[in-house]
Amino acid sequence: MVDANLPQKLLRLLKPRLPEMLGVLRQFVSAESPSLEKAAADHCCAVIADEWWKRDVRVERIAQKHRGDILRVSHSSDPRHSTGQLLVLGHYDTVYATGTLAKMPFRISGGKAYGPGTFDMKAGIVQALFALQALKQSNVALQKRIVFLWTSDEEIGSEASRKLIESEARRSDAVFVLEPSFGPRGLLKTARKGVGSAELVVRGRASHAGLAPQEGINAIHELSQQIARIEAWNDLHRSLTINADLIEGGTRTNVIAERARAVLDLRALTISDMRKLERRLHALRPIHKGARLEISGGFDRPPLERKVSAALFARAKPLAKQMKVSLGECTVGGGSDGNLTGALGVPTLDGLGAVGDGAHSSHEHILVNTMPARAALLAALLANC
Helix, strand or coil: CCCCCCCHHHHHHHEEEHHHHHHHHHHHHCCECCCCCHHHHHHHHHHHHHHHHCCCCEEEEECCCCCCCCEEEEEEECCHHCCCCEEEEECCCCCCCCHHCCCCCEEEECCCEECCCCCHHHHHHHHHHCCCCHHHHCCCCCCCCEEEEECCCCHCCCCCCCCHHHHHHCCCCCCEECCCCEEECEEEEEEEEEEEEEEEEEEEEECCCCCCHHHHHHHHHHHHHHHHHHHCCCEHHHHHEEEEEEEEECCCEEEEEEEEEEEEEEEECCCHHHHHHHHHHHHCCCCCCCCEEEEEEEEEEECCCCHHHHHHHHHHHHHHHHHCCCCEEEEEEEHHHHHHHHHCCEEEEEEECCCCCCCCCCCEEEHHHHHHHHHHHHHHHHHHC
């Protein structure tokens, strides 16, 4: 039986640890970890692994050929009697190239901690570290094994880590995603849009624009009309969007364009809308006689639907209330690895990481004083699931 006062006890235990939490965060942020630079990412991986090893848990470093290595950390109160698994998921890679620290070093000012990757999402990893330590110090007998999975390629689509994420999720009873929360109130993300991209290439026929325009088939004209057709598919009330955000074509002003290309951003809030949009896209046919269309791509992260998160959020809200924290929820347009686990039907709660703002920007930061409560909330959830 879990102590009904556990959330408050955890918070009291974690509040004095804030200076230590910030010290660990400084270490993590100071180890730059761009997704596309394996050597730098591997160094950060080692720094993070060292902190987890100190907590007397099992740490596995899973080698990756072209990306930073993956960390799998596991803990069981009693391995012989564990009745399931809980997965805590996050990433240590960032969008910032090596050398960014010289321009935006880690610093604390006005109750905020700044630096590349503080908010998205190294503070979340720190909070998870101290959440587990607080549970161990409180002698909480966890019913389930906890697996912490820290990946290195979320910011570039999770191609290398996806199979492992899905494998761990399938054997888990719930997934807690340490991506940043939303807004100054630290809203949890109970729904996320599915995200993808598609390429539309038009093949026409080149001809002299002045001497024989009738012999050409203008790929740019065809592409323009296809984009106008696609634009009509947007439905903001359903949070369904398709946008042409990159376009190119033609060679010279006096040559009928033989080829044109557009890259489309795809977003949908439900799996049914995602599938419908993909079907419509791949069913496109030419408007101009003789033009040919080549269509590739689609969604690579399915939506995280609220029905997959609702029960976990309902469990989190009273735990937060016991700590006098008002917990809210939201829907966001961006995707995370929580989309992958939610699509498998595994209960998934996202946005449990840091409270702050400025992800992927020069003013990225977290609100320092929120870290103990966020760590305590995660710990209480792990004890109560």
